[in-house]
Amino acid sequence: MExxxxxxxxxxxxxxxLGVVTEVKPxxxxxxxxxxxxxxxxxxxxADKSGSSxxxxxxxxxxxxxxxxxxxxxxxKGVKVGDFGGRTLSLVSSSTMVxxxxxxxxxxxxxxxxxxxxxxxxxxxxxxxMGGAASGSINRREMKTLHAVKEENLGMNDEGRxxxxxxxxxxxxxxxxxxxxxACGSDNCSKxxxxxxxxxxxxxxxxxxxxxxxxxxxxxxxxxxxxxAWLQVFNDPGELILGMTAxxxxxxxxxxxxxxxxxxxxxxSQTWIFQCRAQQSTYQDQSRVRYGVNRAHxxxxxxxxxxxxxxxxxxx
Numbered sequence: 001m002e003x004x005x006x007x008x009x010x011x012x013x014x015x016x017x018l019g020v021v022t023e024v025k026p027x028x029x030x031x032x033x034x035x036x037x038x039x040x041x042x043x044x045x046x047a048d049k050s051g052s053s054x055x056x057x058x059x060x061x062x063x064x065x066x067x068x069x070x071x072x073x074x075x076x077k078g079v080k081v082g083d084f085g086g087r088t089l090s091l092v093s094s095s096t097m098v099x100x101x102x103x104x105x106x107x108x109x110x111x112x113x114x115x116x117x118x119x120x121x122x123x124x125x126x127x128x129x130m131g132g133a134a135s136g137s138i139n140r141r142e143m144k145t146l147h148a149v150k151e152e153n154l155g156m157n158d159e160g161r162x163x164x165x166x167x168x169x170x171x172x173x174x175x176x177x178x179x180x181x182x183a184c185g186s187d188n189c190s191k192x193x194x195x196x197x198x199x200x201x202x203x204x205x206x207x208x209x210x211x212x213x214x215x216x217x218x219x220x221x222x223x224x225x226x227x228x229a230w231l232q233v234f235n236d237p238g239e240l241i242l243g244m245t246a247x248x249x250x251x252x253x254x255x256x257x258x259x260x261x262x263x264x265x266x267x268x269s270q271t272w273i274f275q276c277r278a279q280q281s282t283y284q285d286q287s288r289v290r291y292g293v294n295r296a297h298x299x300x301x302x303x304x305x306x307x308x309x310x311x312x313x314x315x316x
Contacts, residue, residue: 028041076097271299
């Protein structure tokens with residue numbers, strides 16, 4: 001399937017994709033809380049002719065030996081879809097990947113990328129981009145005021161696909177209730193866990209943990225000089241905005257309610273550049289557009305000043 005179609009795919013679905021490897025991150029290691037073991041992982045980015053790119057996570061020996069010189073075409077079969085505010089892909093034990101596959105679509109993709117695709121700006125399907133919520137370049141062509149977002153009816157299309165936009169806005173309110181939820185401690189699982197007599201249990205993984213791994217799911221009211229809007233923020237950009245993990249904020253709340261409130265209030269009145277997705281959703285037979293934050297960027301005031309000066313000069 002084309003990467004642009006991942007918008008309509010359910011979380012945890014298994015898909016087959018064909019893409020050009022456009023970026024390979026250094027290998028990393030993580031500790032698996034459920035087993036106490038250390039596992040190697042590597043994030044890569046793949047792109048295709050649909051104009052979209054997505055982050056793919058590779059694990060274990062495959063991550064350690066992965067090499068992708070000269071942007072090869074790779075066919076991935078049976079990879080798992082994630083939805084951390086966007087779309088990500090991950091290899092599992094049953095997944096396969098084949099470099100330089102020998103079939104017409106692969107040859108066409110390699111030819112397209114070599115001739116013109118290599119210079120294209122791809123639209124990322126992944127939340128947080130490569131390496132976290134603050135990374136990734138800002139596409140100035142997608143910059144819009146909140147008024148323009150609503151005037152252009154972004155996210156309200158017949159196909160049900162997401163529209164992407166970037167906006168500069170100031171946080172004016174953070175809903176402090178239900179700002180986080182207790183999540184599974186397993187890698188590649190963010191399902192909500194339930195408290196049982198001896199700890200917390202994830203029904204999906206069928207595992208129990210002494211304590212949960214809290215994750216953010218926040219609602220922010222933001223404003224610019226044209227309009228206000230509500231944004232939904234997931235874990236990675238949430239950590240950047242609050243300056244701490246959700247588990248750390250939960251501990252703060254347990255220890256001192258006043259300090260918890262102060263931490264949330266401190267994050268308000270801050271201006272950010274938000275890279276967002278607008279998509280229609282239905283709840284109790286009512287349709288509305290939700291705006292989800294894929295990335296949050298701290299304002300670089302020197303850079304923003306230069307961009308503003310360049311815009312002013314264009315009118316001279």
